[in-house]
Every structure is written in C-alpha cells, then in structure tokens.
Amino acid sequence: MRLTRRGLLVGAGAGGALLIAFPLLPRRHPVPLVAGKGEHVVDAFLKVGRIRGGKDCILTIAVPLCEMGQGITTLVAQIVADEAGADWRKVAVEAAPISPAYADPVLSAKWAPLWMPAFASLGADADGTLARLHAERGPLMVTADGTALAAFEAPLREAGAALRAMMAQAAADKWGVGWEECDTKDSFVTHGKKRLSFAELLDTAVDYDPPSVPVLRAEPPREAPGQFPEGAPARHPRLDLPAKVDGSFTFAGDVRLPGMVFAAIAHGPQGASVLSSYDKQAAAGVRGLVTVVKAKRWLAAVATGWHAADKALRAMEPRFKADGPIADSEKVLVALDKALTKGEPTRLFSEGDPDALLAKPSLTARYDVEAAFHAPLETASATARMRHGKLELWIATQAPERARRAAARAADVARADVVVYPMHAGGSFDARLDTRIAAQVATICKIVGKPVQLTYSRWQEALTGIPRTALSAQLDGALSMDKTRVLGWRARLAVPATAFESGARLLDGWGVKAALDLQDQADPMACEGAMPLYHIPEKAVDHVPLALRQPTARFRGQAHGYTAFFTESFIDELADAAGKEPLSFRVAMLEGEPRLVACLQGAGRLAQWGGGIEASGQGIACHQMELPTGSGAVRKGVIAVVATARQEAGVVRVERLSAYVDIGRIVNMSLARQQIEGGLMFGLAHAVGGASSYAKGRPVAGRLGQLGLPLLADCPKVDIAFADSNEDPFDPGELGMVAVAPAIANALFSATGVRFRRLPLISEGL
Secondary structure, eight states: OBOOSOOEEOOOSTTTOEEESOTTSSOOEEOOOOOOTTEEEEETTEEEEEETTTTEEEEEEEEOSOOSSSOHHHHHHHHHHHHHTOOGGGEEEEEOOSOGGGOOHHHHHHTHHHHOGGGGGGGOOTTBHHHHHHHHHTTOOOOOTTOHHHHHHHHHHHHHHHHHHHHHHHHHHHHTSOGGGOEEETTEEEETTEEEEHHHHHHHHTTSOOOSSOOOOSSOOOOOGGGSOTTOOOSSOOTTHHHHHHTOOOBGGGOOOTTOEEEEEEEOSSEEEEEEEOOGGGGTTSTTEEEEEEOSSEEEEEESSHHHHHHHHHHHOOEEEEEEEEOOHHHHHHHHHHHHHHOOOEEEEEESOOTTGGGSOSEEEEEEEOOBOOOOSSOOEEEEEEETTEEEEEEOOSOHHHHHHHHHHHHTOOGGGEEEEEOBOSOOTTGGGOOHHHHHHHHHHHHHOSOEEEEOOHHHHHHHSOOBOOEEEEEEEEEOTTSSSEEEEEEEEEOOOHHHHHHHHHHHOOOHHHHGGGTTSOOGGGGTTOSOOSOOSEEEEEEEOOOOOSOOOOOTTTTHHHHHHHHHHHHHHHHHHTTOOHHHHHHTTOTTOHHHHHHHHHHHHHHTOOOOOTTSOEEEEEEEEEEEEETTEEEEEEEEEEEEEEEETTEEEEEEEEEEEEOSSOSOHHHHHHHHHHHHHHHHHHHHSOBOOEETTEESOOSGGGTTOOOGGGOOEEEEEEOOOOSOOOOOTTHHHHTHHHHHHHHHHHHHSOOOOEESTTTTOO
C-alpha cells in the first residue's frame, strides 16, 4: 500500500477542522492550530487574520522545525507566502505545536535502521505505510539530517495554494469571472486591471472550500544563482534578523515568568557516574538560595538568581563516583588501535571484492579522529512551570516530543499534561537532540513548586554534553601497473555503533549508561559516506564495531564529517603516488557523475587552481551527500572545496576557501549562501580545533577558549558559487562542512610536504 504525502483539509476554523493525514487509513487528527481573535485557520500550517484596525491581512505560518540560526523559519514562511501570493511584509511565524500533522516521514524512513533494525528495508521508503505510520505515531518531529524541504515543501505549498484559491474564489464571485483566471501578488487578488486585497476579501474567503486537489503554481519556488550574486539584497529578508540585531530576539535562556527562580546544576564525569557526596550546609550562607535538589546523577541549587545558584553549587563541592564506564581518552586510543589492527570486520558496502588485489596494497594509510564538541554559543537552558495540573516547558530542542516524554516521566504526569513551547536555540549542531535537561528541569520544578529556569554553565555544557565519536580508519589502495588507475579500494573503520547508541537515547529514552551496550554492533549509519563515488572496479567498506565505553552523539555532518576526511585525503595520497595532478586524477575516475565533476571544475576556477603542486599551498576535496525521499527518488547535495593554507609559527593559516556547490533548485539564495558559508567556517573550526581528550571523565578542554576554535582574525577569504540546477532541492546545512578538513589537509601537504592524517589536523603539532 502506498500513501500520498498530501494531507486533505475537510473544514476550516478554530473549532471543527479535521486533517485527514492518510486518506487510505481511517485516521483523523484535529487541526492543531488554534485561531486567535479575528483569525481563521486555513490548515495545519496556516492561519490568516487582521491587524492594524483591520486594514492588513496577516498570514501566520506554523514552523514544525527548530530554529537554530539556520533560517528555517524564514524558509518555511517563504514557501507558503510565495505560493499564496502574499506580501512578505505581512507574514508572521509561530512554533508548531506537537501533532501528527507535522510528522516527518522522510526522516522516519532515513532512520529506519534505528527504530526497526531487524527489518530496516521495510521502513526505508518515505512514501511507504510503515515509515509514515512510525512518523505519525511518535509523532516524529525532529529537526535533523536536512529533511525539512523534502518532508515539508509539498504541504507548505499546498497550504499557500489553499489560501490563494479561497481568496481567488471570493474575488471571482464579486467580479463574475472564473476563479482560475485570477492571480495573487503582494496580498492582492488580480484579474486584468481589477484587484482586491486579502484584507477586503478575508471575511467572505473563509466561507469557500479550497479544491480537494491543491492547484499549485506551475513553478515551485526557485531563486537562480545568477539573479542573486553575493551582496545582492535578499528577496525574502530573514524574519528573525531585526530582532537579533536590536537584541529583542528571545532565546531559551531569555524566558522570564512571574515568580521564577533559577537553577544551576553539577553533573558527574562523562559516562556513568552517580552523586556520592556534597556539603549542603556549605551553601546555607549564600544569599538568595531557595533549596537544593539531589538526583542520582546530578545536583542542582535553586536560588533567586542564577549566579547565586551557581555560587551555592560550587560551595557544596559535589563529588561523584563511577557506576560504569567513564570517558578516558587513553583507553579509547588503545581500544581503537586494537579494533583497527585485530578486530573482526563486517563488510557493509561493496562493489566487487578488493581483498585479493589488496593482499599487497600499493598504498596504506591510517587516519584518526578525536572526539568533537558541539560547542554552541548558547548553553542548554529550559524553563518549567507546573500549574492547574499541567507542566509547561519552554525549551530549545530539536525533538520537542521527545523532550515532552522525558519531562512527563520525570514529573510523573501524563504526556498529554505536558505543554511544550519550542524556543529558538542559539546554535546547536545537534547538541539539542539531547533531552536530558527536560527531565532535570521538570524534576526541579516539581520539588520547588515554582517556575524554574535551569541553565548549564559553559563547563557543565562541556562536561555533560556528549561529543561526536572518536574513531580510526585504515585505507588500502591498489594502483594499476602504469599507475594511471585505481583498481582496488578498501576502507576499514574502527568506530562504535554511534548511530544506534544515540538513536536509542533519542527515540527510545534509554539512559546514557544503557545505550553504551549497543556500541559493539555493525552500524551502516556510522560509516555513511565511506564508499567513494569514484569509478574503482573493486571497492569495499568494512566496519569493526567496538564498545568504546564512552558516550557518543550525533553531530553536524554526521558520519560524512569524518568519512569525507579520510576518503578525500587518501585519494590525494593515491594521486601523489601515481604522480598525477589531484583535480584531473579525480575527474578521470568520475565517469557518470557529472554534477561532482562540475563542482570540482567550478571550485578550481574560483580558486584559480594551480594544480596543487609542491609549495603551492592549495588542496582540493569533494563530497556528495544523499537523501532518499521515497519511491526510489534520491536527492543529492554535491560540494567541492579548494583550500589555500600555510604553516606559520606552529599553527595552520587558512588564507582562502573556495567552494562550488550543487544543491539542486535553490529556494532561498541568501539562506543557502549563509548555510554554506557557515558550514565552511564550522568545518574549518573542526579541522584545526573543536576537539578534546578526556581524563577520568573530564574534558581536558572544557572552555570555548581552550578548544582552538578560529577567531575572527583567523577566518579566511571565502568564495562560494552555486550550480544553476533544476534538481530537487537539497538542504545545505550539513553539506558545507564535510569537505573542508580534507581540503585543508591536502593544502598543508602541498605547503609542507607532510601528510596530516589526524583530526584536528594540528593535534600532534606541525
């Protein structure tokens, strides 16, 4: 059975509208939006109403995704407004409530190995029944893996088309013409020289039903790169920009409620630890202290101000003891080395069998990656209030339903009695997939009996935040006798089943300690992107799973962030061994991949590629990410990066990053450029820093200033160009960072003659 992605509106208004989420199944859900005074609900994504004395008609669009600075609120609103023909100055947004109407079947299908590991292939079709049912049942409302456009562009366009049809029908009846002959622009309905505003038509328009099959505009939203060169005014300025400029934008830590108190928290070492002792009496003299809340794995102080709470917490000197594995980088290094050299591999992906060719490889190289920190600008913060039997939760989270479940369990209330108000996050990079703070603030609120805001200190964010996994990889390559072709390729990855582990915590509510038991399984998602696109007759990817016994988490770029590093670094090494120029060496092996070839050539033109010759300081890398979207369709994002770098006084100086990007049809050129540029800087940060080792569960680098992140003065000149493509759009948020590290590593080889095979690149010095 196949189900369409489209939902059908069978009513309108605040009280009785129903959304048939799956027409082939007997399941109906109330439209989750509630109309305010003077508003009318169009469907699950859109309300319309009047402001300014009734002179203006305002569209309010529900955003079912977490705004983390990526501009998703603007993108969602733009799609609806463009389809409706609305004036961009008369558009507002609000966070969508938790509802099956906003379930993400594309993410459900992509994550099928996490929720149905034994039969993942049955749930891997986003258009299939199982993926949609799983998404709806949760409901699966998670901002991750760049699925926003694939999952929501169609229903957002349908929402805009419904409003356009209603307005056109109202105007057409006044004019005595066919509504299909009318058009909309800037919140006006037009027919020849006649026009009426949405505000004038609103009262009558809401009495019309939109067509059962939405009548969409002939062309989907698209901004051609050539029409929006760098520096050109954005056609849709970001909705959040004015408030961020004047400081009025409300992040999670900015919430203030009457009678609210503040909490600071102390966690034990990274891993499995429990609170063993603390001196409660030492905090008694701190002015403003309200109470102390003790839990099995943390201790919190509550006061009339956060600094007083933090002072009281420090005074109590909480101590913790291990009740399971504790993070220790020395043990991790030993475990990774043992797994890589002696572990039993599982072959995950293969084309042919390269083992015979690689009995005596032409080239072998080992690559190592340290645990990487998310390090968002805003630390974790959540506010809770219990009143009238309901627990209210203000939280910046990428998974609001999972946060609601965690809070409900902690406060011992029904899930239906928890109301989540999703807040904007000051950065995340997947850190806000961690919902533990929801349970903590709910517990504190229930004990204190007052509204309470819990905010992590920077040290606590580093201590308890779970990093991207450390790993090691060995790559073997076989060149032809004349060294003109790569005949064999094998990648062997020693990495825990990090996707399964983090998935169990997020989707199933497992604790940190319990999820560690899943690390020693073969995990294809942990090795995603390791199979090169290059035309190599015999190639394979082997996974050596191991119980790292150190918690690991999802991270921007996911596995591609490290697989692109060692794949593109090793391709460069093979090119050097063959005596070939790196760009042409790649192009020669990309038969059937025109988009990737175009990106490589485009990046070369941008950077005035000089061939990567010795001492040029130029290095090149490319990568492709894929997103299956159902019925066999796959969206692709492709990027090539040329880095110009040099060694200076023991540090890496990256002077220039040039990127050519193909993300298909571009919906918002300004946002796409911002995301790629931000991704390049994020990739730079984790090429030269952003990582830390652990000693007895404590990060050696626990402050932002210790992570080696680039300062403004370290940021290079950036050149970005986009392919003008009509392919289905691909989210650029994670693509921008994946090829930066190998491009810089290859540039450093050109500049210094030394290969850098470890991330961060200067972790072992220059």
